[in-house]
Amino acid sequence: MDFIENQKWRYATKKFDSSKRISSSNLEKIKESIQLAATSYGLQLFKALIIEDPETRKTLQSQSWGQSQITEASHLIVFCSYSIIKDEHIDSYIGLKAESMGVEDSSLKGYGDFIKSKIAEMSPEQQSNWNAKQTYIALGNAMALCAELKIDTSPLEGFSPEEYNSTLGLHEKGLEAAVVLAIGYRSDEDKSQKAIKIRKSIQELFEVI
Ligand SMILES: Cc1cc2nc3c(=O)[nH]c(=O)nc-3n(C[C@H](O)[C@H](O)[C@H](O)COP(=O)(O)O)c2cc1C
Numbered sequence: 001m002d003f004i005e006n007q008k009w010r011y012a013t014k015k016f017d018s019s020k021r022i023s024s025s026n027l028e029k030i031k032e033s034i035q036l037a038a039t040s041y042g043l044q045l046f047k048a049l050i051i052e053d054p055e056t057r058k059t060l061q062s063q064s065w066g067q068s069q070i071t072e073a074s075h076l077i078v079f080c081s082y083s084i085i086k087d088e089h090i091d092s093y094i095g096l097k098a099e100s101m102g103v104e105d106s107s108l109k110g111y112g113d114f115i116k117s118k119i120a121e122m123s124p125e126q127q128s129n130w131n132a133k134q135t136y137i138a139l140g141n142a143m144a145l146c147a148e149l150k151i152d153t154s155p156l157e158g159f160s161p162e163e164y165n166s167t168l169g170l171h172e173k174g175l176e177a178a179v180v181l182a183i184g185y186r187s188d189e190d191k192s193q194k195a196i197k198i199r200k201s202i203q204e205l206f207e208v209i
Contacts, residue, residue, distance in 0.1 A: 002148070003144070003148075006144075006147035006148050006150075007144075007147060008197065009147060009150070010143070010146070010147040010152070010153065011152075011192055011193055011195065011197070012153075012154050012155060012192065013069065013073075013152040013153065013154045013182070013184075013186050013190060013192065013193075014068070014069065014154065014190055014191075014192045015068060015069075015072065015186070015187040015189055015190035015192075016068075016069060016072040016073045016074070016152065016154075016182065016184040016185060016186065016187055016190075017072075017184070017185050017186065017187040017188070018071075018072040018073075018074075018184075020074060020184060020185035021074045021184070022074045022075055022151055022183060022184060022185075026149055026151060027075065029145060029149065030075075030142050030145060030146065030151075030183065031048075033138075033141040033142050033144075033145040034048050034077075034138045034141060034142050036141065037134075037137045037138035037140075037141040038137055039134045039137065039138075040130070040134060041093070041115050042093065042097070043085075043089065043090070043093050043115075043134075044093075044134075045081060045082045045085060045089055045131045045134065046079055046080060046081045046082065046131065046134060046135045046138065046175075046178070047079075047080050047173075047175060048077050048078070048079050048080070048138070049077065049078045049080060049168060050075060050076070050077055051076045051077075051078060051168075052075075054071075056167065056168075057070055057071045057076060058071060059167050060076070060078075060159070060164065060167060063159055063160045063163035063164060063167065064156060064158060064159035064160075064180070065158045065159070067156060067158060067159075069154040069156065069182035070156075070180075070182060072182075072184070072187075073154065073182035073183055073184040074183060074184030074185065075182075075183045075184065076180065076181075076182050076183070077142070077180065077181045077182075077183065078164065078168065078177055078180050079135035079138060079139060079177075079178045079179045079180070079181070080135075080168075080170055080173075080175040080176060080177055080178060081128070081131035081132045081134065081135050081175065081176060081178045082131050082174050082175060083124075083127070083128045083131070083171075083174060083175065083176045084124055084127055084128070084174065085119050085122075085127050085131065086174075087116060090112050090115050090116050090119070091112065093112075093115075094108045094109070094111065094112040128176065131178075132176070132178040132179075135178040135179055136178075136179060139155055139179055139181055142181055142183075143155060143181070146183060151183060151184070151185065152183070152184060152185055152186045153181055153182065153183050154181070154182040154183075155179065155180070155181055156179070156180040156181070156182060157179055157180075159177070159180060161176060161177045161178075164177035165177055
């Protein structure tokens with residue numbers, strides 16, 4: 001039940017207490033929750049950028065509807081996904097899988113070719129969307145863990161991906177900004193913490209067929 005209680009405790013924090021920092025040991029746990037997130041085929045075709053530089057944070061805030069979480073949160077993670085999937089991404093995953101299993105890469109060639117053939121069926125736009133979707137699972141993992149650690153979070157889609165791509169030099173790395181997570185501790189002044197949780201009823205949300 002703790003999981004449910006923690007989900008009731010959490011809310012999308014609007015105002016962080018900028019004097020409070022999350023500890024490095026908690027940051028390591030949050031990183032692990034992102035590392036361990038499930039992804040399609042296990043490819044993990046994303047990078048999570050931790051933005052520490054205050055000037056960059058200010059620029060990103062101006063590209064995020066001016067939202068204060070961008071500069072006031074203890075930590076800011078920009079989830080970036082690869083826009084195009086290349087054969088080398090699959091080869092690298094197969095290499096890692098083979099190494100982890102202690103087998104030759106060649107023994108997994110058939111599996112690698114299968115993944116490549118499935119990805120070749122997707123248009124570039126579908127590949128970009130598919131990779132971006134994977135980052136939301138990692139985002140959810142990190143948010144759930146933070147709630148368990150009584151750390152506040154604010155997931156953010158209210159930003160200009162194109163401007164982020166340019167500020168962070170993402171296109172040069174084959175990446176694009178997908179979603180943002182601000183992490184830290186709520187300010188006492190944040191009125192949102194007292195807001196009622198608005199959720200559809202279980203009956204409305206579920207259907208048994
Ligand atoms: C992917 C995603 C993007 C969001 N983007 C923003 C945002 O840019 N700014 C904001 O204030 N809240 C944002 N939210 C927060 C939602 O509005 C919030 O989660 C929702 O209203 C439910 O409220 P609760 O999370 O406080 O329970 C986002 C939530 C998600 C999941």
